[in-house]
Structures are given as C-alpha cells and as structure tokens.
Amino acid sequence: MDHQESHTHSSHNHNDCIETALATAETLCLEQGQRLTKVRRRALELIWQSHRPLGAYQLLAKLAEEGFNSAPPTVYRALDFLLAAGLVHKVESMNAYLGCAHADKPHKGYFLICDSCHNVMEFDYQDVHTSLLEKAARHGFELRAETIELTGLCAKCKMASTGANA
Amino acid sequence: MDHQESHTHSSHNHNDCIETALATAETLCLEQGQRLTKVRRRALELIWQSHRPLGAYQLLAKLAEEGFNSAPPTVYRALDFLLAAGLVHKVESMNAYLGCAHADKPHKGYFLICDSCHNVMEFDYQDVHTSLLEKAARHGFELRAETIELTGLCAKCKMASTGANA
DNA sequence: GCAATATTGTTATGATATAACACTCATACC
C-alpha cells in the first residue's frame, strides 16, 4: 500500500483514475460475490468524478438528476455498501465521502485535508499505524478502526498565500 | 502533557476531576481575559459529569432542565467557547464533546473510543505527533489540527467478552 | 450615565442520517 501520492492536485487524466477505480470495484465485487448494482456503481463514479470529498446530499442530488430515486436512503445505502467494500472512505471531520484508489489492499484511510481549497489527499504510513496499534495495546485496547484526519494548508495553497504576500 | 491514563474506567472520585477541571477553567479564563459565564461554566460541568462524550442536544436538555434557554444556539455557543478555550474536545466520529483534563497544556486530542461501552479515553503520544508533523511537511503540508480517533474494544469490554465466552 | 461591545434570547432553517414498511427484482431450486 504505497499511495503517498494522491491523485488530487496533480496534473493527470482523472478519467483514467475513475476508470481504474471502477474496474477495480467490478473485480473486487465479483471476487467477493457482491453486487455492484447500477445505483452503487454510479454513486462510486460520481464520488470519483469529484476531486473533493462529496457530501451524501450532494451525491443524492446528482443521482436524482439521472433519474434515480431522490430520497436519502438511496444514497446512504449505496454509501454503506461502498464503505463496507472499502471502495470509499468517510472523512469524519467533513461528513463527506471520498473514493479510495487502493481498495484492493484493505487499509485505514489517513487524510491530509486542506482548510483552504478543501482538497483531500490520502496518505499512508505504516509506521504510524504500527505505532498506534502498539500503543493502543499498551492500554489493553483492541484496535479496530482509525480516524486520522490532519487539517491545515496544502502545498499549493501555502504557495499561493505566501506568493500573494511577497 | 502526560495523560496516558484517562479518568475514564478507573476507580476514582470523579467529583475531584470535575472540581479540578472547573478550577483550571476559571484560572485559564481569568488569565486570558475570557469570561466563563454561568451557562458556559455549567455546560463544562455537565460535560464533565458525564463519563462519556456528551452530544450537543443531550447537553442542551440538561441545561434546559435548569432553566437555561433551550434553543440550540445556546449550547453551540457554549461549546464553541469551550472548544476555542481548549476546555473540551469534539470527538468527530461521535459528534460529541468531552472535557479535557489538561486544558492548561494546549494539545491535540487523541482518543481511544470503545465501540462497546462508548467510553472514550484521551491519550497522548508526542512521537506520533512528531511523526505526523514531519510527514505532513514532507508533502509540503502545513499541519494545523489533528483528528486522531481510534475505535475498538477497551480492556474492560474485552475482558467481559472473553470472560463470557470462557 | 453612556456608548461600545460581548453575550444571550428567539425564531427559523439548513444539513446529516436513520426507521419502518412496501414493493420489485435476481437467483436458485424444482
């Protein structure tokens, strides 16, 4: 699991990201006997089409535009499925949802969240995880999930603000 | 800042915790020219009286019982003040608020959250913080705040469950 | 006292998420 570099903020063909993510999703669901239904597939695609984490109701609106049922349970069910399958992460501090580029390698989502542009970069540090695991154990705590969300100023925004001041 | 050991789950006189926390709050507010008004003080006290993180509306209900205004802004204003003063933390993954026992030493709140009993223990590991800081910097990211919330099974609940199975 | 500011009251609304039950569709078995 080496996704130190996020798709966000880099110049790339994001369509490729989306296609790859969807192909991975198809494969994973097939392997695990899970059904990637129309609404689930489209929800995942819409989440990926946003460069930022998408709120449940934003997603619901997009789905509704396309003729899907527009009541909240529709989107929350799709999100529940995608979360359980590890295809998306929830950013707790934003109440928003983000596609995961490494769904094939189950992992905890660690995020860098920019206060200014609201872009989110997923990062991975095995040593932090190991350290947290060990320290939780020291408290007799059996670790199951980790919410690691770091907020601040991303490189781009930092440059933009210092550039403006100079 | 050495609060590896939380007040939660230990046998102690919790009233002492509350009194200490309130005394600290008084002192800090005085030092910083902040006003710990009746509703703010009582809110802090009520949060402390709960051994678990308290939701905003739970707190609101308790305040209302005591004759305070029972509209949401009352409680959210008090919480905003207490959060800004570092007297409480918000647990993002629970949408709930927890008194901080070390408000005099500003710090990030790192939490161990039990899925079973919903108790929350605040812990501190300088090395994790240092590591995250350094790694954020490696991405050109200027770190401002950290949400570190680990969920799982606390020692007590783990023992209870294994005990029940044995 | 009086003006300026901070705090609180009040009403309304926005934003996020789930409960409950009906209905439809895919699958597997015969």
Added chain:
DNA sequence: GGTATGAGTGTTATATCATAACAATATTGC
C-alpha cells in the same frame, strides 16, 4: 418455465446535528 427466497430499492416520515439572522440584555471602559 414456475415459484420461493432473499437482496435490493422505493417511499414516507422522522431523528439528529448545526447555523443564520436579528432582537434584547448584560458587561465593560470611559
């Protein structure tokens, strides 16, 4: 092909969390 089964979806209602906007009151500094 029927048809029972269970997974998935539709629909209505409601629960839960949070803020906007403006009026009224209390505190502070002069």
